[in-house]
Amino acid sequence: MNKDDIRYTTYVQILKEELIPAMGCTEPIALAYAAAKAREVLGKYPQKVLVEASGSIIKNVKSVIVPNTGHLKGIPAAVAAGIVAGDANRKLEVISDVDDSKKSEIASFLKNIEIDVLPLDMGYIFDLIITLFYDCDCVKVRIVNQHTNIVLIEKNNDIILETEIENNSVSGSADRDLLTMEGIWDFINSMDVSDVKDTLDRQIFYNTSISEEGLLGNYGANIGSVLLNTYGNDIKVRAKAKAAAGSDARMNGCELPVIINSGSGNQGITCSIPVIEYAKELKVSKDKLYRALALSNLTSIHQKHGIGTLSAYCGAVSAGAGAGAGIAYLTEGSLESVEHTVVNTLAIVSGIVCDGAKASCAAKITSSVDAAIMGLSMYKDGQAFHGGDGIVMNNIEETIKGISKIGKDGMRETNNEIIKLMVENN
Structure with missing residues (x-):
């Protein structure tokens, strides 16, 4: 993808608009x-x-x-x-x-x-x-x-x-409709890292800091610590535990900022920390980490754009699939591995509901990242979920569109029932 391609400048702008700090x-x-x-x-x-x-x-x-x-x-x-x-x-x-x-x-x-x-x-x-x-x-x-x-x-x-209210968007923002998995793949392999370096360096620093704080402190249900104490320090455990720890801290009063994705700190943590941990484990270059993070972030945004900012569909699923894409890039290095990992992840955990922000978000992050790791393992073993298997469509773009319809339209009444239940039990 050349720099004069409208997609190139748009993808860079999307990362700059989405990956911003929040406390x-x-x-x-x-x-x-x-x-x-x-x-x-x-x-x-x-x-x-x-x-x-x-x-x-x-x-x-x-x-x-x-x-x-x-x-x-x-x-x-x-x-x-x-x-x-x-x-x-x-x-x-x-x-x-x-x-x-x-x-x-x-x-x-x-x-x-x-x-x-x-x-x-x-x-x-x-x-x-x-x-x-x-x-x-x-x-x-x-x-x-x-x-x-x-x-x-x-x-x-x-x-x-x-100002005029635009449907599910902000006036003047970069056009998320230009995102496709093939376009994202082309972008991350051809991008000038200097165009996104500052944005991604900030994500690495902020989100790693709150993840480490989550493991040091006593926050919520301490899901990150529970995982490490129960299952050990293997990279597959650590990727989940450190992401969960960031959410442990963030949902329970930690005063450190995070870099968000799709308007959510939990999603920002989920699509970055597992990729960062795998990059450390594999000892890859900083350049490769930047490309993996750009892939993970844009994949998450691509999925979430069709669903909308808030839904009964848990955003950790989209971000977990994004993390899976980044990890697939680091370990397999092919678009095929990335696409199969994302589809497999969505097939496994798309039923997780969002019942608001609270301590259990960390556990949902764990399940989503675990599904991504499993989805990648399936690909490595020559296994995959195929079009016609439930909500899996014939290709990744159709699958993402289908998930978007479920999250935005299909789960609208689910969202209403969740809200009623929470308000009634206030």
């Missing part, structure tokens, strides 16, 4: 970002707050700890953190710099200020509106489709910012 689970951080922006426009702390959020956001925020809040959970905690301590200029790192006095202030704000939360159904899976009130002043900020995609800022009924 904590990205849904509560999106709420904190909107709240910080609303407070910035209001110019003071509000007397009352109204939060409207789509069901999938409510699902993803309910059970996860918001970092830098003293281990608080839930929508009010995320919004209060954004209002009291947020820096909207830092977007998904909006509450990355919070001292102890601010943490106390967040707790006080929650105790003294009314924060109402209402469900929002305006036809978008990812949709939130934060409205702040102070005397006669009212500020409204709305985010749709992606975590930092502000589409409306309004003060006292005067429109400060309003």
Whole structure:
């Protein structure tokens, strides 16, 4: 693929747009970002707050700890953190710099200020509106489709910012529809590493750091440590354990940032850490690691683009298949091995549901990476799932499209039932 190919510049831009830092689970951080922006426009702390959020956001925020809040959970905690301590200029790192006095202030704000939360159904899976009130002043900020995609800022009924809402996308972003597995393969084998080096170096550093912290600390169910303690330190175990450990830490209050993929820190960890661990084990060159990571990240994004930002379909599956693609590149080095690994992975674990962000995400990551390793082992042994085997279609692109329809359309009612169940048992 030549540099003047539209796909080349698009793929580089996709990596730069997607692989960005975030602290904590990205849904509560999106709420904190909107709240910080609303407070910035209001110019003071509000007397009352109204939060409207789509069901999938409510699902993803309910059970996860918001970092830098003293281990608080839930929508009010995320919004209060954004209002009291947020820096909207830092977007998904909006509450990355919070001292102890601010943490106390967040707790006080929650105790003294009314924060109402209402469900929002305006036809978008990812949709939130934060409205702040102070005397006669009212500020409204709305985010749709992606975590930092502000589409409306309004003060006292005067429109400060309003942009068109595009279906499952951000206006001006690189065209994900240009992604294909064959195109991605061509790109990673011909890319000038200097075009993506800084982006991937940051992913390696950030995600490795939180993975190591997850193994050192006591976070959630400590899935990473459980795996190593139970099954040993073989590379197949270590690839799963270190990815799980990153999620252990991230879902349970660790204040280190991660580099996300498809809007998710867990997916960013899942599609990078196993590839990094295999690269270490195989002692491959840094150049080869960069190409493997570009492959893993773009493969994950390609799958997730058709599903959408939030779904009842667990995003760790897409990211696990992406990791499998990267590992197949490192060990087998052929497009055939990559495609069979991805298809095999999707055939094995596509039934995992997303029931929000919480400690068990680490275990789902483990299952997804394990399926990827098994899918690659099948290929090495001359085995594969073929078109007509359930949801496996005649080729990888048709299979990915089919999975997208299942995740986006087929599991919509599943998502609604999961949300109902979680809200009823609050």
